[in-house]
Amino acid sequence: MSKSLLVISRQAPWSGLSAREALDIVLAGGAYDLPIGLLFLDDGVLQLRQDQRAASLQQKDLTANLKALEMFGIEEVFACGKSLAERGMFPGNLNIAIQQLPQEQDISDLIDRYDHVITI
Template sequence: MARSMLIISRQSPWSGPSAREALDIVLAGGAFELPLGLLFLDDGVFQLAPGQQAASAQQKDLTANLQALPLFGIEALYAAKRSLDERGLCEADLGLPVEVLGDDALRTLINRFDHVVTL
């Protein structure tokens, strides 16, 4: 049986390759039907903000990759409530439907997965 994996994406889409690498791992795992979850934490929640200006930061736009997640069977998407609040982001304004979790629920989520990878 496949072991479950949670990918925690902690980097903003413009801070370097980590955000893209996290999405690549999730999309590859989804193609092989692995049980995966993706958690946006800390500055990683900025990936969910609409209207990214990737070209101005000389980065590739991640919007298409994020929108492709459900096509690859990746529907377990989460965001940390505290991270959203600290960065002034509102759940209703996010570019993807995610389950917003408080601190206690985050601990429970992380403990549910066999492997956790943080990028």
């Protein structure tokens, strides 16, 4: 029986390699049919913005990687409601569909559902 994994992505898409590494881990796990989830927290929710201008920062746009999650069977994609609201973001205007977690307790409950948790 496979152990489940939750990856928590907390970094903005342009703040280094962490955002890309989190997505790489999730996509690799999906390729091997690992039960895996992805939670965007804090500045990590900025990866979900529709209007990424990565080229102006000489960065690669992560939107294609995010849209590949579904292709790799990653259906457990979450975002902290508080983090979204603090950054003026809402589930209806994101570049992928997510499940919003409105309360801190919801996040704790989510973490408890997984065998392993990686925070990046």
